[in-house]
Structure formats: structure tokens, C-alpha cells
Amino acid sequence: MKNASISRLEKLLTAGEFVVTAECGPPRGSNRERIIEKGKLLQDVVDALNVTDNQTAIVRMSSIAASIHLLNIGLEPVMQMVTRDRNRIALQSDIMGAYSLGIRNILCLTGDHQSFGSQPDAMNVFDIDSMNLARTVREMRETGQDMSGHELDEAPKMFVGAAANPFADPFEYRVIRLAKKIDAGADFIQTQCVYNLERFREWIKLAREEGLTDRVHILPGVTPLKSAGMANYMNNRVAGMDVPEAVIQRMAGVPKKDAANEGVKICLETIAELREMEGIHGIHIMAIKWEEIVAGIVEGAGLLPRPDLGVS
Amino acid sequence: MIVGEQKPIAEIKEMVAPYKKLLVLGCGTCVKTCFAGGEDETAVLASAIRLVSRKEGRTIEVEELTVERQCENEFIQEAAEAVGRNDSVLSLACGAGVQAIARRFVTKPVLPGVNTTFIGVLEKQGLFTEECSGCGNCELALFGAVCPVTRCAKKLLNGPCGGSQAGKCEVNPDTDCAWQMIIERLKILGQLDNLRAYVPPKNWNTSTSGGPRKLVREDHII
Numbered sequence: 317m318k319n320a321s322i323s324r325l326e327k328l329l330t331a332g333e334f335v336v337t338a339e340c341g342p343p344r345g346s347n348r349e350r351i352i353e354k355g356k357l358l359q360d361v362v363d364a365l366n367v368t369d370n371q372t373a374i375v376r377m378s379s380i381a382a383s384i385h386l387l388n389i390g391l392e393p394v395m396q397m398v399t400r401d402r403n404r405i406a407l408q409s410d411i412m413g414a415y416s417l418g419i420r421n422i423l424c425l426t427g428d429h430q431s432f433g434s435q436p437d438a439m440n441v442f443d444i445d446s447m448n449l450a451r452t453v454r455e456m457r458e459t460g461q462d463m464s465g466h467e468l469d470e471a472p473k474m475f476v477g478a479a480a481n482p483f484a485d486p487f488e489y490r491v492i493r494l495a496k497k498i499d500a501g502a503d504f505i506q507t508q509c510v511y512n513l514e515r516f517r518e519w520i521k522l523a524r525e526e527g528l529t530d531r532v533h534i535l536p537g538v539t540p541l542k543s544a545g546m547a548n549y550m551n552n553r554v555a556g557m558d559v560p561e562a563v564i565q566r567m568a569g570v571p572k573k574d575a576a577n578e579g580v581k582i583c584l585e586t587i588a589e590l591r592e593m594e595g596i597h598g599i600h601i602m603a604i605k606w607e608e609i610v611a612g613i614v615e616g617a618g619l620l621p622r623p624d625l626g627v628s
Numbered sequence: 629m630i631v632g633e634q635k636p637i638a639e640i641k642e643m644v645a646p647y648k649k650l651l652v653l654g655c656g657t658c659v660k661t662c663f664a665g666g667e668d669e670t671a672v673l674a675s676a677i678r679l680v681s682r683k684e685g686r687t688i689e690v691e692e693l694t695v696e697r698q699c700e701n702e703f704i705q706e707a708a709e710a711v712g713r714n715d716s717v718l719s720l721a722c723g724a725g726v727q728a729i730a731r732r733f734v735t736k737p738v739l740p741g742v743n744t745t746f747i748g749v750l751e752k753q754g755l756f757t758e759e760c761s762g763c764g765n766c767e768l769a770l771f772g773a774v775c776p777v778t779r780c781a782k783k784l785l786n787g788p789c790g791g792s793q794a795g796k797c798e799v800n801p802d803t804d805c806a807w808q809m810i811i812e813r814l815k816i817l818g819q820l821d822n823l824r825a826y827v828p829p830k831n832w833n834t835s836t837s838g839g840p841r842k843l844v845r846e847d848h849i850i
Contacts, residue, residue, distance in 0.1 A: 426782050427782075429781050431781075442784075443829070446786075447786035447826065448786070448828065463829070479790065484788070484793060485788075485793050485805075486808060492824060495824070496786060496823075496824065500786075500826055556798065
């Protein structure tokens with residue numbers, strides 16, 4: 317966690333604040349108002365806002381452009397970048413470009429396979445993986461050189477994020493992989509949505525025992541459920557997702573009109589439990605197509621107002 | 629071996645439609661083993677083309693021949709007379725064989741009768757699986773002899789991804805997660821420490837990314 321960038325997210329985490337990040341998806345088109353509308357809902361509610369990079373392999377406005385639209389209205393973006401669509405040449409070039417435009421945080425991902433998306437006929441790239449990408453961004457920051465060893469005229473100094481999924485298999489390897497991501501360059505980690513608190517608690521305990529929670533800022537992900545159908549869908553159809561039967565039953569046990577409220581309630585209880593765990597440094601709220609609920613969740617969780625560092 | 633699958637008869641029928649004398653040329657090595665283009669398949673396909681053409685009122689003379697390998701001149705030569713007697717060739721070899729035949733008989737149209745799919749193994753009767761991409765720089769020693777470049781849908785060198793559940797790949801639940809297999813193998817071999825090592829970006833220059841490849845064996849050049 318070298319203090320080599322001027323990211324607000326980094327400053328807050330370094331200062332020991334419990335941070336709040338959320339996620340928003342760029343529009344399927346060039347209408348910048350769409351992303352600005354979403355951003356405005358989250359102003360003064362989150363410390364930084366993740367901008368997805370063609371998530372689920374559906375073609376959308378680029379994460380760089382959408383990040384800039386958010387930056388222009390005073391939000392701090394976490395630009396997500398996947399290795400599915402760009403080779404190492406394009407990745408490095410886009411990172412330099414993004415930094416030149418004022419983007420200071422990056423989340424390094426491999427990306428959803430294109431067979432899940434809107435254009436399964438596409439050729440994928442996967443020249444490097446997310447681990448390699450995290451290391452590349454860190455090396456650029458720390459050595460001032462690109463992957464070829466060429467000295468850069470002002471190196472991008474990004475605050476580097478990576479993802480972790482405590483719910484995927486094989487479980488015993490998940491902490492080793494986390495350690496690898498930290499070694500590769502991750503300054504912060506945003507996790508897959510937490511519904512199975514028991515398993516998450518086990519994972520964070522193992523991470524603590526390995527000393528990893530002192531070396532990286534971990535922000536567990538949460539996603540409020542809207543309906544029992546969504547809970548089932550997430551559990552059965554979304555890769556790497558673990559929604560325990562008890563949660564599905566709870567969503568199914570309330571009248572349909574109250575389901576969204578119940579989902580928010582579960583989300584708030586989850587956040588409360590996560591905050592009690594040692595080694596957690598914030599929360600990452602991924603309200604899928606439901607950005608308007610985020611402010612209520614942050615408020616309900618008692619996380620408002622957000623700290624003011626005097627920086628935008 | 630190279631694994632291939634015969635093209636559908638509807639596609640083959642359209643391809644051969646312009647010709648009057650067709651040689652269906654089988655290949656007796658890889659595509660024979662995967663039941664796509666050996667002697668038996670050549671005979672069945674030749675009959676099918678005759679039948680379907682007759683049914684549609686077209687006349688086509690179909691001759692059949694299978695050589696040991698269509699990728700070696702020594703064997704290609706055995707087909708010279710038959711190729712000479714016909715006005716077109718439908719090759720049931722892999723893509724390399726088709727091109728080698730075309731190169732040897734420059735004036736003949738050579739058509740592909742097989743879709744070449746991958747380098748793989750016969751896992752069990754009737755099931756072939758892709759195992760190698762021919763990347764030109766084999767790193768199997770690191771991965772317990774399970775290739776992540778070929779068998780992981782995302783070519784992860786530092787896997788597994790977050791979509792691996794119950795040992796299956798998120799892209800297809802019928803596919804085993806390569807990284808689960810790598811971990812299990814390394815466990816058996818007592819080499820789990822391999823997993824802690826950062827694997828740097830791969831040099832793809834030895835793969836097709838570096839352009840068409842050539843292997844020169846000076847010691848075998850006469």
C-alpha cells in the first residue's frame with residue numbers, strides 16, 4: 317500500500333476510514349446524461365464509484381469515458397478494466413490515457429466470458445490475466461516504466477484494486493489467490509456479493525491469519541435483493557454466486573410488494589455484521605439496476621455523512 | 629492427434645455442385661482415428677454424395693481413395709493419378725492436409741470436407757477433448773500437466789477465476805474447471821507451492837500471434 321497516488325479513496329483508506337463504494341454501469345449508448353443521472357444519485361453518498369467495463373460482456377459506453385463524465389460532476393471513479401477485450405498494448409495505453417484525464421483508481425479484472433454477453437461470436441483476447449494486469453499497473457507506478465521497460469514520460473500512478481470471490485471453489489485456494497493478488501499489486505480488494513456470511517467469516521479469518529488484512533484494504537460487496545426470483549436467479553445462474561437457502565426462503569416468505577424492503581433489510585443486516593468483522597475496511601454496494609436505493613442503504617447503515625477530506 | 633468433424637452433407641452438397649468428377653480423398657491418420665475422414669468415412673460420404681446428387685437430378689461421378697497422410701508428399705504422390713482423372717478433390721483431411729493437396733495439384737479445386745477442430749485426446753469411446761493449443765512454448769511442468777492456456781476458457785495463468793464452482797467451468801457446466809484439475813494434480817504431486825508463484829504474462833510470439841510458424845531441422849535437411 318505505497319502512497320504513490322493521489323486517489324481520494326486511497327487517502328480515506330490510509331486514514332483508517334470505513335469507506336463506501338458503489339457500482340454503476342455505463343449506458344448501452346452514447347448518452348452521457350444516463351451516467352450523470354446515476355452519478356448524481358450517489359453524490360455525497362459514496363466515497364468512490366466503480367464504473368464497469370462492458371460487464372457481463374454486453375457492449376456499453378467505455379468505462380474510461382463514463383468515468384470522466386462522473387469525474388466532471390465531482391465523483392471519484394474507480395475505473396474497472398478487463399483483460400477480455402484488450403491486449404497488453406491497449407491496456408497500458410488506456411491506463412496512461414485514463415490517468416492523463418484524471419482517473420486515479422483502477423479495478424483490475426479478467427472479465428466475464430463473452431459467451432455470456434450480447435455478442436458471443438466475438439473473439440476474446442485474454443493476453444494477460446487480472447493478476448498480470450494488477451502487477452502491470454503497480455510496476456508502471458513504481459518503476460515509471462511500461463511492460464517493455466521503457467521509461468515513461470510521467471507514469472500513471474493508479475491506486476490498484478482487484479476482485480476476490482470468497483464463495484468460489486476450491487475454497488482452500490481462495491486465500492492463497494488473495495495473497496497472490498496482493499503480492500501482484502492490489503492495494504484494495506472488492507469482493508463478490510456477500511450473502512453467505514458464514515463462509516465469508518471463514519475466509520476473512522483465514523486472510524487475517526495469513527496477515528493479509530494488514531496488507532490490503534478489503535471491501536466486501538453487497539447487493540440488495542429485489543425479489544425471491546432474483547435471489548434464485550443469482551444463486552443458480554450467476555457464476556460464482558452463493559445465496560444460502562435461508563436468504564432465498566426469507567425473500568420468498570414476504571408478500572411480493574414487500575420483497576424489495578426485505579431485500580434492503582437483509583442488506584443492512586449484512587453490512588452491520590460485516591462491520592463487526594476484523595479486517596474489513598469498507599463496503600462495496602452493487603445495486604444492480606437499482607442505483608436509487610444506494611443512498612437509502614448508506615443512510616440506513618449509519619454511514620452518512622461521508623468524511624470530507626477537502627479533496628474532490 | 630488432430631481432431632476434426634465431417635461437415636454436414638448439406639454444406640458438402642453445395643460445395644461440390646459445380647463439378648462433374650469428384651475425388652473424395654480420405655486421410656488415414658488423425659481424422660481416421662476421430663471418425664471424420666478415414667477409409668470408412670470416405671466410402672460412406674462418397675455414397676451419400678452420389679445418392680443426394682441423383683435424387684436432385686445431377687450427374688456426378690464420385691471416386692474414392694484414402695492415403696496414409698495428406699500432409700506428406702510421399703503419401704500425397706499416391707493420389708496423383710486419381711486426382712488427375714477428376715476435376716475436383718474433396719479432401720477429408722485436416723486443414724493442413726487440404727492445403728498440402730492444393731499446393732501439390734495447383735490446377736485442381738480442393739475443397740474441405742472436414743472442420744478441423746482441435747488438438748486433443750480420445751478421452752473415452754466417442755468423446756474427444758481439446759488439450760493443446762500448440763502455443764509453441766510449453767509450460768505444462770508448472771501446472772501439473774494440465775494446460776490452462778487451452779483448458780481454461782479465460783487462459784488464466786494465475787487462476788482459477790471466481791466462476792469456478794464444484795469443479796466446473798462457469799462457461800459450460802459440462803466442462804471441468806482446468807484450475808480445479810491443476811490444483812488436484814499439484815496436491816497429488818506435493819507441488820501445491822507452485823500455486824503461490826506469480827506466473828508472468830505469456831510470450832505469445834511463439835504462437836500464431838507471431839505469424840505463421842516454421843520449424844527448421846537443419847540436421848534433417850538433405
